[in-house]
Amino acid sequence: MAGSGGAQGAKAARTQDPEGTRQNIIEVASQEFALNGLSGARIDEIAAKTRASKRMIYYYFGDKEGLYLSALENAYRRVREGEAQLDIEGLAPLDALRRLVEFTFDHHHQHEDFIRMVMIENIHHGEYLERSKVIRQLNVTAIGTIEQIYARGLKDGLFREGLDPIELHWQISALCFFNVSNRATFSHLFGRDFGAPGAQEALRRNAVDMVTRHVVRPDRLVTLGL
Known part of the structure; x- marks a missing residue:
């Protein structure tokens, strides 16, 4: 009963x-x-x-494919919602760029299922992602955020001209994605625990430095202490 x-x-x-x-x-x-x-x-x-x-x-x-696509959409929605909560408009362009890289690194580190889902979707050659208008629309906002930061940095004479915001998004994603996708293999290959707190802190700092050094004008690097 x-x-x-x-x-x-x-x-x-x-x-x-x-x-x-x-x-x-x-x-x-x-x-x-x-x-x-x-x-x-x-x-x-x-x-x-x-x-x-x-x-x-x-x-x-x-069906199972419909569930998989909904799970994939949800994974992308979470990362974009997190980006939307950043107070990027209230920051100077360089600080906004740093914050975006930090957020991406932290999000991927804390949501390993997202990385695995993206890896699986790449195995399927993006077949299911291509069907989703939701994911494409979500990623419009991601590029829009970078375009806004980059435009403000150009206006201030701080960022290099001729950079592609989509390529910049690719570079940020690559640094932060690899940190999760290849952490285990790198740790075993080179006998160093790249998942340890100290290693993660260094990799996070280096990711921010690599992106900012790439975007900032060479003549401004020294004056900014980069």
């Missing part, structure tokens, strides 16, 4: 909070996809770890 009441309570909770249930499914699915890939993840396993039934997962997402 108690078991029946618990099941009814869970069902009621799902009915009363459909968005919470949907988000719970996405969060659990993201972990499964990051660990096992699209082909290796199982809907049965995902359902067993959520507040939802297998039938409900299919109701919300259609």
